[in-house]
Amino acid sequence: MQNNTRHFAAIGVLVVIFTFVIFWILDAVLKFPVAASVQAGPIDALIQGHLWVIAFLFSLVVVIMVYSLFLFRRREGDNEEGEYFHGNTTLEILWTVLPMIVVIAFGYWATTTLSEITQRQDNEVIVNAEGYQWGWNFSLPNSDAITQELVLPVDTPIRMDMTSKDVLHNFWVPEFRVKQDIVPGRTTYLRFTPTTEGEYTLICSELCGLNHTGMIATVRVVSQDEFAAFWNQDVQTASSK
């Protein structure tokens, strides 16, 4: 048993070291696009939280496994069987209950985040989007003008009201993080607040037929004045919904 204590200590140290190494690798390798919406903040924080747990659990399992492979490999000329034990109820309960607590904690974290990023804002600008095979129409409520380019005001909460002419589509701007399917026969909504002026690409990420690959549109996030000038009218603000 004393022997085991030494091994457990070594494993503990290795797991800690590897957790940091793996997290560093994950952080370096997983290149998310730059964040350009208010909602990206809490989402990216949750993702970071996940990456830490991934790094820890990966290290835990792999370190114990590889350590065992070296420690318990059969030596030349050794014909004995392994140690005889059937299990350990305390351990089993422990590794049932602890993960349960962790996942519920993550569920709670994600619940508050989800409520936060989908919350209605007071001064929302409503923009209509219509998806079709294979392109996009954008308009403002109470306006006949239709554009194929999505122009949005910076630092303003946006609510996209989206419909489809034909099949399922999806609204996704990677820099804004959030996405939402567009479903024929109903209107779906997506809320986000762009934070950085610039050009982005809107891509459909629900397979929609032959030219799904090409169903993209340019998104331009501009100053609020420029936005008003672009539509040449007062910006409609949502009062309800």
Add this chain to the structure above:
Amino acid sequence: MSLFSLGLVRAIVGQILGMLTGMATTILIRVMLGLPAWAAEPAWTVGALFSIIGALWGVGALSDWAKWMKGEETPMHHGPPEGKPAWTRYFGVDYNHKVIGIQYTVWGIFLLLVGGTMALIFRTELAESGRQFLSLELYNNFIGMHGFIMIFAILLGIGGMANYLVPLMLGAEDMAFPRLNALGFWFNVPGSLLLLTSLFIGGWDAGWTAYPPLSARGPIGYQLFFLGVFAVGLSSIVGSLNLLVTILQMRPKGMSLFKMPIFCWAVFATSLIQLTATQLIGLSFLMVSTQRALGMGFFDPGPVGATLMTGLGDPILFQHLFWFYSHPAVYIFILPGLGIISELLPVFSRKPLFGYKWIALSSLAIAIVGFIVWGHHMFTSGYAPVLRYAFMYSTLLVAVPTGVKFFSWLGTLWGGKLTFETPMLFVLGAISVFLIGGLSGPILGTVPSDLPLHDTYFVVGHFHATMFGGFVFPFFAALYFWFPKVTGRMYNETLGKIHFAIMTPAFWVQTLGQMGVGVMGMRRRIADYDPTLGGGSIEAWHLAITIAGFLIGFGVLLMIWNFFQSAEVGVLAGDNPWRSRSPEWQIPSPIPEHSFASPLIVRGEPYDYGLPEPYVAFAAAGDD
């Protein structure tokens, strides 16, 4: 011996005749109704339905029941068919579970190769950005086809393992219902042939999930695809019923459920899902099929301002029905593989399985929780927002029983006397790969972190890691492990280790690469991508994924070559080369027609390596 004495040939001929009969029937009915005689969609649909029956009838899978209806006796025939070479039994209806197990396995590997080839074709297209040689139409066809052929291959693979091993592990003479067992296998032949031929009549271009409205308006290939899935689904249902009855009813005296080999528990949990969830994918595809053929508007929202008459269907309803099977289906795919891991680890560690009951019950827990998590595929679908919260918590719960398995495997390794023959290497590879798949799950399970990753290559990477870790690696481990039992000869160990050394790192590169490009913003199911993603590094990643894919393919071919060679020239393996305690290793290799010469007596526990008392012994002649 004529070609027609091969059941497979009769099945294919029967399928073609059935197709023609169905088409003729459709034309006849249409003429009688005063409609134009030829309409492609109904003709192919009815033809496909008849073709399934034609194939079953042609091969003779139905003939015993037909004889019963006429009041004829059908004594159970044992051994190879009379007057034909012994190998022909593998190409026809045979009631021996060992033959059926081989049939399942070989047909599964065949489909694995077809589906893998398709993947390599579109991986080549994706190796660099820009469109090279695949048309958009073929590209969309291949991705869906790759998906469903692989699903068939996996179902056949687990069917092969379960049918071959479960009766042996229980010391049973055969499965509970041998005729149903044969029928269950033969459903797969017309089913997969329908799926493959759908490519030649227009294909189907909505991906393996076939979401309407897209799937309700595409080419006729959809109908063949739907009916192919229907046939394979029937195989799942009758096969799982058979396995459940076998496990519950055919255990020898003294083998309580908690004394079974652990693989039987995995099969039990899998069969529960297969028996109760498969109907839902059949239903969802049948509804799309009738929407196309008969104008039923289940999923058709109709034009804006639609009334009840013009259509008030809901596309999201399909997604609920589809995922109610297709999520539990991934547990169907992985549970037997995880069972193989638990089964082999004690043999190569030379010590008892750590926490047998916990592992057994965690399979059941995964099966049960698996039924209430389908909505996580629909986080972005636009269903009621409250469902996102509910499905988030239920989904996260899956991590708990899965974690129990991992920790119990580590407990099994601890204190063992480990040796690293090819099956053990594949088991360890499976754990490493399934770990990647498992750990990339919760980040997709919490809605906010799912939103940027949903429908990207991150999901593709996650999903392939669970399939390779949960099925492919354990399946290969099982093939290497039981190869000496099936053939009596040992596979080539060096080639096996080379296969492992090529495939495992290649798969790590593939799956981690897929997750990497997904994070950069690479969507699923696109034939071309923006080369500036990931700061311009995405192309190099895609090239690496493609090369890794080819290496995996090469490894698989190496394995198949190894098996063909070794079956001829391999060294004789003896009855129990692994010194396993399991019943099937206590009888001769290859196994005689009647597996057990005398009844099994259970003496000890299945994994008590280190104790002199065996798990099972055989009653002496004349003993009761």
